[in-house]
Amino acid sequence: MSREVVVGVAGELAPGQRKLAFIDGRSIVLFNLDGTLHAIDNACPHNGSALASGQLEGCLLRCPAHGLRFDVRTGCMPGTAGLKVTTFPVGIVDSKVVVSLDEPHAPTQAEARDAATNQEMERCKA
Numbered sequence: 001m002s003r004e005v006v007v008g009v010a011g012e013l014a015p016g017q018r019k020l021a022f023i024d025g026r027s028i029v030l031f032n033l034d035g036t037l038h039a040i041d042n043a044c045p046h047n048g049s050a051l052a053s054g055q056l057e058g059c060l061l062r063c064p065a066h067g068l069r070f071d072v073r074t075g076c077m078p079g080t081a082g083l084k085v086t087t088f089p090v091g092i093v094d095s096k097v098v099v100s101l102d103e104p105h106a107p108t109q110a111e112a113r114d115a116a117t118n119q120e121m122e123r124c125k126a
């Protein structure tokens, strides 16, 4: 059963911006990519480094520790079926930003395949 947690207000994050939210000891990073909100766990699945300060290239976030890249929309690494960062459903409810915590989104096989192609990277930059 999912638990919805308010982490901000609608319009708080402009496109291209990000913010950290701390909920029950968990750190989550919110991104506004071209007007769409995305939420990922702040811990890199490689070695646990914080992802919040990573460089964003289109929809790909580069971990500041060792440089692995993750698609913030799917959590997947491009070009490989390797590690995945946990993503969370996020949306606007009654003018508030709400994250669903108890049901991390596991990418579908189709999403993983899409993220693994260079076309996906090009599309997210458009």
Ligand code: FES
Pocket (backbone or CB within 6 Å): 044, 045, 046, 047, 048, 049, 063, 064, 065, 066, 067, 068
């Ligand atoms: S901890 Fe993120 S790439 Fe190593």
